[in-house]
Amino acid sequence: MMSGIPNSDNRMTIKVKFFASLREAMPQAIDEVDGSDIRTIADVWARATHDSAMPGHVLCSVNLEHCESTDSVTDGDEVAFFPPVTGG
Amino acid sequence: MMSGIPNSDNRMTIKVKFFASLREAMPQAIDEVDGSDIRTIADVWARATHDSAMPGHVLCSVNLEHCESTDSVTDGDEVAFFPPVTGG
Amino acid sequence: MSVLIVETAFDPEAEQRAFTSALPNGQAGATASFIGTMRNRNEGDEVVSMTLEHYPGMTDRELAAIIDEAMQRWRIINALIVHRVGNIQPGDTIVLTVVSAEHRAAAFDACRFLMEALKQRAPFWKKETLSDGSSRWVEKNTTG
Amino acid sequence: MSVLIVETAFDPEAEQRAFTSALPNGQAGATASFIGTMRNRNEGDEVVSMTLEHYPGMTDRELAAIIDEAMQRWRIINALIVHRVGNIQPGDTIVLTVVSAEHRAAAFDACRFLMEALKQRAPFWKKETLSDGSSRWVEKNTTG
Numbered sequence: 525m526m527s528g529i530p531n532s533d534n535r536m537t538i539k540v541k542f543f544a545s546l547r548e549a550m551p552q553a554i555d556e557v558d559g560s561d562i563r564t565i566a567d568v569w570a571r572a573t574h575d576s577a578m579p580g581h582v583l584c585s586v587n588l589e590h591c592e593s594t595d596s597v598t599d600g601d602e603v604a605f606f607p608p609v610t611g612g
Numbered sequence: 613m614m615s616g617i618p619n620s621d622n623r624m625t626i627k628v629k630f631f632a633s634l635r636e637a638m639p640q641a642i643d644e645v646d647g648s649d650i651r652t653i654a655d656v657w658a659r660a661t662h663d664s665a666m667p668g669h670v671l672c673s674v675n676l677e678h679c680e681s682t683d684s685v686t687d688g689d690e691v692a693f694f695p696p697v698t699g700g
Numbered sequence: 701m702s703v704l705i706v707e708t709a710f711d712p713e714a715e716q717r718a719f720t721s722a723l724p725n726g727q728a729g730a731t732a733s734f735i736g737t738m739r740n741r742n743e744g745d746e747v748v749s750m751t752l753e754h755y756p757g758m759t760d761r762e763l764a765a766i767i768d769e770a771m772q773r774w775r776i777i778n779a780l781i782v783h784r785v786g787n788i789q790p791g792d793t794i795v796l797t798v799v800s801a802e803h804r805a806a807a808f809d810a811c812r813f814l815m816e817a818l819k820q821r822a823p824f825w826k827k828e829t830l831s832d833g834s835s836r837w838v839e840k841n842t843t844g
Numbered sequence: 845m846s847v848l849i850v851e852t853a854f855d856p857e858a859e860q861r862a863f864t865s866a867l868p869n870g871q872a873g874a875t876a877s878f879i880g881t882m883r884n885r886n887e888g889d890e891v892v893s894m895t896l897e898h899y900p901g902m903t904d905r906e907l908a909a910i911i912d913e914a915m916q917r918w919r920i921i922n923a924l925i926v927h928r929v930g931n932i933q934p935g936d937t938i939v940l941t942v943v944s945a946e947h948r949a950a951a952f953d954a955c956r957f958l959m960e961a962l963k964q965r966a967p968f969w970k971k972e973t974l975s976d977g978s979s980r981w982v983e984k985n986t987t988g
Contacts, residue, residue, distance in 0.1 A: 541755070543753060543755055543823065543825060544753055544825035544827070544837055545825075545837040585755075585758060585823070588755075588757050588758040588761050588762075589758075589761075590762075590821065604755060604758070604823075606755070606823060606825065607825065607837065607839070608839065608840050608841070609819070609820070609821065609822060609823055609824055609825065609841070610819075610824060610825050610826045610837075610838040610839070610840065610841050611752070611754070611783060611794075611795070611818055611819060611822045611823075611824025611825075611826070611841075612736050612783075612794065612795050612815055612818050612819040612822070612824070612841065612948075629899070631897060631899055631967065631969060632897055632969035632971070632981055633969075633981040673899075673902060673967070676899075676901050676902040676905050676906075677902075677905075678906075678965065692899060692902070692967075694899070694967060694969065695969065695981065695983070696983065696984050696985070697963070697964070697965065697966060697967055697968055697969065697985070698963075698968060698969050698970045698981075698982040698983070698984065698985050699896070699898070699927060699938075699939070699962060699963060699966045699967075699968025699969070699970070699985075700880050700927075700938065700939045700959060700962045700963040700966070700968070700985065713857040713858070713860055713861040713864075714857070716857055716860075717855075717857040720857075720879070720881075725884070725934065725935045726882070726883055726884030726885070726934035726935050727883065727884070728881055728883070729880065729881055729882075729883040730878070730879070730880060730881070731878070731879040731881065732876070732877070732878050732879075732955075733876070733877045733878075733879075734874070734875070734876050734877075734948065734951070734952070735864070735874070735875040735876075735877075736873065736874060736948070737864075737872055737873055737874070737875065738870070738873075739870055739871065739872070739873045739946065740869070740870030740871070741870070790869065790870035791869045791870050802883065803986065804878065804880070804959060804988050805988050807878070808878070808952075808956050808959075808988070811876075812952050815948060815952075842947065844948050844949050844952070
């Protein structure tokens, strides 16, 4: 994760992307979330989905690398959520 | 093996081929062997090589199929001897 | 090593030839390749077209990381991955992986590794359109 | 299935394309191929050319039997073996094996099987000419 300089009030802005069936399931497009209580990928999910639970099959990445939902995030990170990959 | 009709005196004529280093090692080209005391592939080798022992690494075929030196032969068979194969 | 993400139909044999032609002459004894092609059936249904979505930026990076890992695990000379995205028709090539090595075991092993790793990790998603006009996301890759 | 024994240089990608183009459209999801190429070094020596001897009649039969066995062991759509004989230069293609199947595991497994079986059983023999003008028979294929 990129190390950002925290704002004085610890607010973070996180870019968020959803792919494939998750993107289509979103009631409206969302590009970023912000708040001072965001610590982990799971927090980003909660903020972006109005506190819905993150389904077990959902995969995530931070700054273009696969990650776990318990990984922490830093101001300016790009977080993505997606279903199991089906390339090849 | 093709089933041939034995001659009255049990003489057999066997076509013989040698390949690669075995062919080059033959003092002279040989196309066939015959005799009434030929029963197996090993007998064909002995007849073709003036009773030299068949080296352990030598492979053989009868009528275009891999075989063992103990396999029997029939009049008219084509027998080949060759070193380990190195294609591909 | 190279990674190509392409938005229009590509000719896998032409890409493979370009790859092998660029190898140092006489060094590679073995080239293993895999071509994945869109089928016209899946799970019992007729599929008339497909959309391949991906995550630009992450895809390239992930495929390059997969090749890096192959180059560390096996003694190989070079490797290529080409992957299609966008709208695809049955019979179109989806993916090409090629690995050249001095000896065949490394080429075979690494080529298969590229495909298995790509199927597990690379951020691509397939959405099929069926003959009745409905569409559905492919939920899961089969294990190889 | 087809088996080709060729006495002059061949283009493996052209043969591969001819093979895949002849498949029923949309059925094959997976094509695995292997290209064996003459290297310019072997066992530490520079090799300038090679002669590939074979046993006409038996070779074709053995390669066809190997493909038959693959078609019985794996669920594959079609398979091809092309093998060069005669005088060969470094960089020339020696062998091409291609297998198409609905799914990748069968294509990968069968393609590798074709090569391993060919190396073990098909009656071909290589004689190398080295840079000092001497020549020698290759004694044994490596295990894959």
